Amino acid sequence: MKLWEIAHSRTGDKGNISNISLIVYKKEDYDMVRAKVTAQVVKRHFKDIVKGDVARYELPGLGALNFVMQDALGGGVTRSLAMDKHGKCLSSYLLEIEI
């Protein structure tokens, strides 16, 4: 099963940092997602894109995780050579993770 089946996500950017949320549709899925989608798993999933560290913040009340990925956007929106300079499409790639 892909994360997409049970969770949704949005990406934002600040400079060269990408911020991706991961929000479960049903609260009962939160503990499993929290256990499986660690910062290390996310760092490995984005290995060709994210050059820096990945930090994870937990929001059990909302059933959400928030990932902050350093050095993730090819220098940031102003100078990146990527088609998607903001990294807006990275949220959909997070939801590709198999769990």
Added chain:
Amino acid sequence: MKKIRIGSGAGYAGDRLEPSLELIEKGKLDYIAYECLAERTIAIAQLAKLKDPSKGYNPLLEYRMNEALPLAFKHKVKIITNMGAANPVAALELVANIAKEKGIKGIKIAAVFGDDVFPKLDKYKDATVWETGKTLAELNGELVSANAYLGAEGIVKALQDGADVVITGRVSDPAIFIAPLIYEFGWKMDDWDKLGKATLVGHLLECAGQVTGGYYGDPGKKDIPEPWNLGFPLAEVNENGDAFISKVPGSGGIVSEASCKEQLLYEIHDPSGYITPDCVADFSRVHFEQAGKDVVNVYGASGKAHTDFFKVSIGYKDGFIGEGEMSYGGPNCISRAMLAREIVDKRLKIRKLEYDELRTDIIGVDSLYRNSTSPLASQPSEVRLYAAARCKTREEAAKIGNEVETLYTNGPAGGGGATARVSEIISVASILVPRQDVKPELVVKELK
């Protein structure tokens, strides 16, 4: 208990206009705030002001105010916006002229500025640039602008002076929503918990449609009614700082716990320490509760004291990006696009292109996630080569598009739709400056 209704009129510089007019007409609003100033927008506005001193504000200000100002005057809704960008005073004059043309009398228009620290930038030569880790003096490229992210203070003063329209330069995005709450409820500027709650309201509203089902739909999974008629959000806030987020009944979109959660976590990094000029907000214990169709109750934010610094965004010229694109379709299209990529790479080597970074993608295969994605399950029926390089000069950057274009007569079979482009890069460098160095300034104009 006193309640204030604030609408969100725009979530970025070029946003739709109609939803804000709908809010002013039908939202029973006290205020509407238009957030139109991204990180780099003000540097570009500063360049426009250098060319023409009467410009440098948001290019859509006139279009928006022609429609919104008479409507807001009629419905007694005050307007707050950062559309002043690099030139809030010129923006004030423009809005005053619109008011005169429309026969609007008895309004006060304010410009809030003081955010421009470019003239005193020499003082901060030794400040560390976040993006490079080096000092500001070591930054390569001509500096074009420097603006501090001010908080709500200047806008609050404008409202205390009776302003009906407040036009600012650089302020934090939430500040244009926080200020009316401070003013209306008489909150102290060091009531950190209240400011934390107000910051939450501002953060949920500042991207407009992003909390009402915009940037959210996923057919079959998250279906959104009439996204082409998306309603923009409004918040009804009480004097404790708790709020209901909703939209005009009958408009498109949705307001749900899930749509609010997506916007809550948008670009905030650490939810327990969201640093803004007015406070350090804590969103880690925020709760959303569906209170009705498209109405969500939001509470549980708090705050701590602001830091002793303002963040300053410095715009600087950072070279040029050259781009070229070409499409391939039909059988074997990926192989032909990959050959085209190899040809462009080799040609740029032969011509000894001088560049800082070169990147070639095949749109439809690896432009978003590089090599990370699993092999394609099926062949796409069309793909597009995309080549881009960052160069010091416009002439070098133009070579990329030129080499892609020459694929027409020199490349693989059946390439079509070549495009080429060169754009100047205005990058942003961020530093911190001591808070006491920057004070908001104010001009108020009354039309009797």
